[in-house]
Amino acid sequence: MVRLRRSDATGKGYTRKRAGKGWTYLDADGNRVTDKALRARMEHLGIPPAWTDVWIAPYENGHVQATGMDSAGRRQYIYHPTWREQKDRIKFDRALQLAESLPAARRQVTIHLRQDGYTRERALAAGFRMLDTGSLRVGSERYTESNGSHGLSTLLCSHVTVHEDTVHLEFPAKSGQEWSSDIRDRDLVQVVRGLQDRGPNARLLAYEDGDAWHPLGAADINEYVRERTGGEFTAKDFRTLHGTVAAAISLAKHGPEETKAKRQRALAQAYRDAAEVLSNTPTIAKNSYVDPRLVDEYAHGRTIDPHRLASGETELRNLLFR
Known part of the structure; x- marks a missing residue:
């Protein structure tokens, strides 16, 4: 795994300016970047064309690779893939921890209701x-x-x-x-x-x-x-949990598949089912709300117990925390 270093978006970095249909990249001294490998790294980041006030990290292992202002005036960030993987693991672990605490919490909530x-x-x-x-x-x-x-x-x-x-x-x-x-x-x-x-x-x-x-x-x-x-x-942890549970139930109903093509179709349906629960698109459900460990388990022929779908949260914990 890549060893990351913390980026400082207020420090030295690269910027860009429009040049015809493309971009010219400049270093901290305003000099044009000509190194092909460095330019390729910047292009590969996929910085949206609409972003302004763009800052690009001077090193390829920075936890933040680029920042910029979107069309609504909000500061946006592009993170290193390894940083996202680490944060996503924490996010999905937290959702499973929430699932463990919910039975007792729900009983108290019912009393208050x-x-x-x-x-x-x-x-x-x-x-x-x-x-x-x-x-x-x-x-x-x-x-x-x-x-x-x-x-x-x-x-x-x-x-x-x-x-x-x-x-x-x-x-x-x-x-x-x-x-x-x-x-x-x-x-x-x-x-x-x-x-x-x-x-x-x-x-x-x-x-x-x-x-x-x-x-x-x-x-x-x-x-x-x-x-x-x-x-x-927080409230967002509920959405992460519910998105993954919805996908897990969908895959359990479908059952394991032997071919990659059939597994891909089952996963596509699982992302649609998660998206419906969350009122999101399947792409957002896949990228942000469905635990990738669930997908890995399905690739190996494992799902939650299809006979215990009403206990989806418990079954999900049992599957992913084996």
Whole structure:
């Protein structure tokens, strides 16, 4: 494995400027880069053409290989593949650790959901349940204000409808996608139905204190997640876990395949199933939310127990932590 060194994007590095249909790369002194191998490394990074204020690491083993500002004015990063592998391993291990803590956390959340009134604990429990069963992004005020997109913490009452034992969600989500999903949960229905009485433009997740209502933010929800699970987990860990579980269930239903072509078709379906749960594209599900160890196990003919799909989280841990 490559030994990485930490990059400093405020220090010396390479930049680029447009030259016809391509790019000219410059060193820290403004001299044009002519070394073919060095230019090839920079081209191979695949820096988006729309990025401005581009900085490129002066060494090929830097943990950050390039940074730049995207068209929305956000600083973006291109990481060394080894750095991504290390971070991804930590991310997927954390998701499996979350799975271990969920049974006890869910029992406590159910107790809070069944409280009387509209307490802070009850509203937070509703948020937890929606993360846990709906795989929502937690959202932020910044994204809502700048893009008009919503997540759990910024949902309005108008984004939710209740029918019998089902909560239906429909709202503009990240990247311009329209989110539409159903959560079947009687305890959640009881809370949401009461919260909706405050009117369509009210923030859904809020609690009553005296004569005032106070909305919950992303930080409140993540703090409650940590309190209930006893770990440094966040809303995003739920999505990582649910994406991998959805793919694992899909592969178990399909069963092992002997040929590479058939395995590839089964994996493509697994990525589609994960994407449906997450309201993402199959490519994003594959690259960010499905544990690559699951794919490796499937390549060797192993899946979770197809007769225990209702215990998908436990079966996933058993498969990957053998």
